[in-house]
Amino acid sequence: MTDKETKLRSPVAMKLASLNDLLRxxxxxxxxDRTSGYIGYxxxxxxxxxxxxxxxxxxxxxxxxxxMIWVDDPTKAEKSFIxxxxxPKEEMEFSNDxxxxxxxxxxIVRFIExxxxxxxxxxx
Numbered sequence: 001m002t003d004k005e006t007k008l009r010s011p012v013a014m015k016l017a018s019l020n021d022l023l024r025x026x027x028x029x030x031x032x033d034r035t036s037g038y039i040g041y042x043x044x045x046x047x048x049x050x051x052x053x054x055x056x057x058x059x060x061x062x063x064x065x066x067x068m069i070w071v072d073d074p075t076k077a078e079k080s081f082i083x084x085x086x087x088p089k090e091e092m093e094f095s096n097d098x099x100x101x102x103x104x105x106x107x108i109v110r111f112i113e114x115x116x117x118x119x120x121x122x123x124x
Contacts, residue, residue, distance in 0.1 A: 011053065011066035013120035019073040020092055022050055023084050026106050041077045042111045048073055049121055068120045081105040 016022050026037045042049045051070035059065035079094040083103035098105035 008115070008117040010117045010120050011068040014067060014069045015121075016069060016071045019050055019071050019075065019082075020090075022052065022069065022071050023082055023092055023106065025069065026052060027084060027104055038107045038109045039082060040111055041108050042114050043076075044114075044119075044121070047121075048076055050077070053118075068118060070121060072121060077108045077110070079108070081107055 016025070022039060026039055029037060038052070040051045040053065042051070049070060050073055051068055054067050054069070055064040056067060057064045075094075077094065079096045081095050081098045082092060083095045083098070083100070083105045084090075084092050085103050094108075095103075095105065098107075
């Protein structure tokens with residue numbers, strides 16, 4: 001095999017406007033037990049990259065279309081969860097506590113290394 005044949009292609013990149021938008025997307029895709037879903041976090045130099053990785057199965061003539069949905073947000077993830085609620089108003093905060101039933105808590109998964117083909121936020 002040649003290098004061209006073995007090179008992994010990058011997923012489709014979809015950049016969102018804000019971390020709140022990414023959080024809303026994750027929350028909208030979790031099950032009724034609200035225990036699934038995560039937000040990936042990667043520090044790239046002075047940038048904080050938050051992302052989710054997904055696939056769209058059976059996309060036209062492809063078996064699956066890999067999708068990386070991401071946002072570059074200046075907020076550093078120094079806690080383990082992002083909590084979200086809509087009452088009495090829409091709020092988001094970082095927390096180490098996921099037990100309060102008034103909040104939906106999404107775990108933050110910290111990545112130390114990211115393969116080059118997933119660095120979709122870099123200039124190509």
